[in-house]
Structure formats: structure tokens, C-alpha cells
Amino acid sequence: MPNKTGFSKDFLWGGAVAAHQLEGGWQEGGKGVSIADVMTAGSNGVPREITDGVLPEKNYPNHFGIDFYHHYKEDVKLFAKMGFKCFRTSIAWTRIFPNGDEDQPNEAGLKFYDDLFDECHKYGIEPVITLSHFEMPYHLIEKYGGFTNRKLIDFYMNFAETCFKRYKNKVKYWMTFNEINNQTSYNREFSVATNSGILFKNIKDEDHEDAMYQAAHYELVASAKAVKLGHEINPDFKIGCMINMTPLYPVNADPKNIMFTERLMQRRYYFADVHANGVYPKNIEAYLQRKGFRKDITDEDREILKQGTVDYIGLSYYNSMTVTSDGFDIDGDFDADNAATENKFLKTSEWDWPIDPVGLRYSLNWLTDRYHLPLFIVENGLGARDKVEADGSIHDPYRVDYLKAHITEMKKAVELDGVDLMGYTPWGCIDLISAGTGEMKKRYGFIYVDQDDYGHGSKKRSKKDSFEWYKQVIASNGEKL
Numbered sequence: 304m305p306n307k308t309g310f311s312k313d314f315l316w317g318g319a320v321a322a323h324q325l326e327g328g329w330q331e332g333g334k335g336v337s338i339a340d341v342m343t344a345g346s347n348g349v350p351r352e353i354t355d356g357v358l359p360e361k362n363y364p365n366h367f368g369i370d371f372y373h374h375y376k377e378d379v380k381l382f383a384k385m386g387f388k389c390f391r392t393s394i395a396w397t398r399i400f401p402n403g404d405e406d407q408p409n410e411a412g413l414k415f416y417d418d419l420f421d422e423c424h425k426y427g428i429e430p431v432i433t434l435s436h437f438e439m440p441y442h443l444i445e446k447y448g449g450f451t452n453r454k455l456i457d458f459y460m461n462f463a464e465t466c467f468k469r470y471k472n473k474v475k476y477w478m479t480f481n482e483i484n485n486q487t488s489y490n491r492e493f494s495v496a497t498n499s500g501i502l503f504k505n506i507k508d509e510d511h512e513d514a515m516y517q518a519a520h521y522e523l524v525a526s527a528k529a530v531k532l533g534h535e536i537n538p539d540f541k542i543g544c545m546i547n548m549t550p551l552y553p554v555n556a557d558p559k560n561i562m563f564t565e566r567l568m569q570r571r572y573y574f575a576d577v578h579a580n581g582v583y584p585k586n587i588e589a590y591l592q593r594k595g596f597r598k599d600i601t602d603e604d605r606e607i608l609k610q611g612t613v614d615y616i617g618l619s620y621y622n623s624m625t626v627t628s629d630g631f632d633i634d635g636d637f638d639a640d641n642a643a644t645e646n647k648f649l650k651t652s653e654w655d656w657p658i659d660p661v662g663l664r665y666s667l668n669w670l671t672d673r674y675h676l677p678l679f680i681v682e683n684g685l686g687a688r689d690k691v692e693a694d695g696s697i698h699d700p701y702r703v704d705y706l707k708a709h710i711t712e713m714k715k716a717v718e719l720d721g722v723d724l725m726g727y728t729p730w731g732c733i734d735l736i737s738a739g740t741g742e743m744k745k746r747y748g749f750i751y752v753d754q755d756d757y758g759h760g761s762k763k764r765s766k767k768d769s770f771e772w773y774k775q776v777i778a779s780n781g782e783k784l
């Protein structure tokens with residue numbers, strides 16, 4: 304029998320989105336151009352193109368999103384109907400500082416989020432806010448090289464301070480940078496562009512990895528400064544980091560694979576070590592020293608990292624990844640994406656993402672043992688095609704199966720393993736633009752949005768079967784799955 308029953312009564316059930324993937328209104332209310340506004344649509348296996356500014360003939364899905372900018376009242380009302388206790392979104396940096404380097408914020412942008420947060424509170428929904436979620440001002444990339452430039456710390460701090468002060472009585476839960484560790488894939492332009500504003504046209508091919516470690520360092524410093532400042536502005540703030548949790552499994556018990564996997568995990572999760580412990584782990588220090596990477600780190604930086612450790616770890620979990628050391632020098636450089644191999648025990652989604660609910664329990668245990676901090680699952684879900692029936696209904700048992708299996712494992716982590724879990728916000732609670740592919744047809748929502756990949760459609764919202772299912776999950780505090 305479980306030694307603890309159920310989730311705490313204040314468990315934060317809800318849903319998650321990001322500004323650039325649903326707001327649309329890319330030029331409204333004085334908003335500036337962000338990195339997301341120069342990314343075209345791709346598809347499974349076809350990367351999104353990052354264009355040189357906004358070109359007239361291209362399809363940029365983030366320009367229209369699902370027009371949440373004009374539909375947010377209706378959408379929040381639907382979240383309330385599902386019984387959401389919280390709603391995770393981000394603040395588009397370019398609504399507040401259109402270019403990123405202004406002294407004064409844009410009032411119309413600030414007002415939009417005031418209205419959105421008020422709308423949430425009307426229904427007792429707590430906003431959970433990511434400051435930087437893949438939507439840095441494009442101007443900061445063009446003029447300063449994104450986060451490869453130390454100046455970005457100050458621009459980020461202007462943004463963070465403005466938000467903390469303005470919303471100090473409306474927002475309690477914050478995260479500094481979304482999935483900061485995606486850029487471990489330093490040879491994927493999408494990852495380093497969305498995390499750090501690094502564009503390959505601006506750096507030499509052999510400098511990808513070095514640029515990533517330097518930019519990530521400035522982000523970790525910016526994050527720590529923000530945590531420190533946020534606590535000064537409102538001591539009740541809970542400020543977390545946000546890590547994409549993809550546990551890596553060795554393909555077999557060959558010790559070479561075990562060691563290789565451990566080294567890949569060190570490279571992928573050191574970000575969380577710095578956020579949580581305020582110091583770089585030994586293995587990464589040794590690696591950076593040996594390679595001569597991250598040259599610019601000061602004593603003051605190291606001090607700030609210690610002073611700005613996070614209150615909790617926010618994580619996204621979609622899948623595990625199985626790796627093989629075949630073809631790799633395990634003491635050398637490596638990019639984990641190239642080491643991925645099939646796991647014969649797991650099925651995959653239509654977009655080829657492995658489905659591994661036990662991996663979620665494993666992850667929650669691993670993170671707890673390593674950081675001893677509360678955890679918050681701020682993304683989890685299945686991207687799938689949905690079919691609208693003649694009568695307008697949408698049957699999505701595959702989505703319910705996925706979520707049910709993951710919630711079951713998350714429950715075991717809480718009840719059997721004692722994990723301190725703050726909440727659960729499935730990704731894309733309303734259909735939105737996919738980050739990875741820019742597609743609309745890769746849907747995660749409980750709420751369907753009538754729109755295709757090109758923005759055509761009525762944008763009408765309707766409930767999928769999973770809507771009622773999730774509603775009873777929340778109403779029963781996770782007992783009825």
C-alpha cells in the first residue's frame with residue numbers, strides 16, 4: 304500500500320503554453336520582432352528555416368499563433384471549466400521591450416499581461432510565468448549576437464525587473480529560461496537560436512560548442528541575478544529554472560555504454576547543477592578548462608551564481624532517449640542527438656518520439672536525489688493528429704492513454720518515492736503552433752482549434768473527449784484517471 308495517499312490539496316493542476324506559440328498579434332500593441340517571428344514552418348524531419356529578417360513570401364506560423372491575443376478571455380474561461388488551478392504561459396519579451404535594448408518598457412504590452420492575469424485570477428487560476436521561452440528580440444541577435452554577448456545579461460535584467468515589479472501582486476510562480484539545456488545540441492541551429500539567439504551565419508563552424516557554453520554561462524548568471532532580485536522584490540515569489548528532462552539510457556550493459564551515457568548526462572544536466580547548487584560541477588569545469596571554452600567567467604559571476612539558486616526545478620518531460628557509444632570516442636566531444644538509437648521496449652508517437660511513462664517516474668526520482676528541491680512538471684503530452692467527426696466531436700483516446708499512463712507514474716513518484724511535486728501542467732492544453740516543426744497539425748490540446756498549418760480556418764475552439772477526462776482528473780485530485 305502507498306505510504307502517502309494522493310496529491311496535496313493545493314497541487315497545481317493546469318496546462319502550459321508559450322506566448323509565441325499561441326498569441327499571434329505579432330505586430331499588435333507595439334510588439335517587436337522576435338526570433339520566433341523569423342522561423343518558417345517545417346515538418347517531421349524537415350527543420351524550420353530561420354530567415355534573414357521577415358521575408359514577404361514565407362509562411363511564419365508564429366505570426367498568427369491561434370490568435371490568443373484576441374481570444375484569451377474565451378480560452379481562459381475554457382481552462383476554468385476544466386478546473387485549472389494554474390496556467391503556465393510566458394511573457395513575450397518583445398511585447399515589453401520590442402527591440403530589447405530600450406530604457407523604457409512598452410505600456411501596451413504590459414497592459415496585455417495585466418489583463419490576462421486578471422482574467423486568470425477571476426477564476427482562481429494562478430499564473431505560472433516563464434520569462435524567456437524561445438522568443439528573444441531579434442534586434443538583440445542582429446545587433447549584439449544574442450547571449451554570446453555579456454550585455455545581454457543587462458537587457459534580460461531590465462525585462463525581468465520590469466515584469467517582477469509590475470506583476471508582483473499577480474504572479475507568484477516564475478521560471479527564468481525555458482529548457483535552457485536544449486542547447487546541449489549545439490550543432491542544431493534551432494536549439495541554440497531559440498535558447499541563446501546564436502545564428503550560425505554569425506559564428507564559425509568550429510565555434511558552435513564554445514559559443515554555446517559561453518552564452519549558457521551568461522544565461523545562468525542572468526538567471527541567478529533574476530532569482531536574487533525577484534526575492535528582494537517579493538519574498539513570496541517562487542522562482543525556478545526549467546530543464547528539458549530527457550533521461551538517457553545506455554543501449555546495453557557494456558560498461559563503455561554506461562560511462563558514455565553518464566558523460567552525456569553530465570553535459571546535458573550541468574545547467575540544473577548550476578541553477579540549483581550555484582556551482583559548476585567538477586566534470587564540466589574540467590571539460591571547459593581542457594577545451595578552453597567559456598573563457599569569460601569572473602569571480603563576481605561565481606558569487607552571483609551562489610546567491611541566486613532556484614526555489615524549485617521546473618521540467619518538461621516527453622520521452623527518454625536511448626544511446627549507444629558505437630562510433631564515439633567516449634573521452635571526446637559528442638552531441639547526444641547523434642548517439643540516439645532505437646529502444647525496442649518503447650513505441651513511438653507519430654512524430655517518432657518514444658513513449659515512456661516509467662521514464663517520468665525515473666526522472667522525478669533522479670532529479671530529487673540529485674537536487675533535493677521541489678519539482679514542477681510544467682510540460683508533458685502527446686503531439687498527434689486529431690480528426691473532427693461529422694458531428695463536430697473529436698475522439699482522442701491516444702492522448703488520454705498517454706496522459707493517464709504518465710500521471711500514474713507521477714503518482715507513484717509522489718506516493719511511493721516521496722517526491723515533492725508542486726504541480727502538473729500538460730503541454731499545449733489548447734492546440735497551438737509546434738515549436739520544433741512550426742506545424743499546427745501536431746496537436747497537444749484538450750481544446751481543438753480549427754486552423755491549418757497556414758493559418759486558414761475559423762479558429763473556433765471546441766472540446767475534445769480528453770477535455771472531460773482531464774476535468775474529472777482535476778476534480779478528483781488525480782484519483783480518477
Ligand code: P53
Pocket residue numbers: 321324437481482485547619621682686730736737738739740745
Ligand atoms: P514540439 C525539443 C525537445 C523537447 C522539447 O515540442 C521541446 C523541443 C523543441 O521543439 O520543446 C518543448 O512543439 C518546448 C515547447 C514545445 C514542446 O516542448 O516541437 O518547451 O515550446 O512546444 C513540444 O512538439
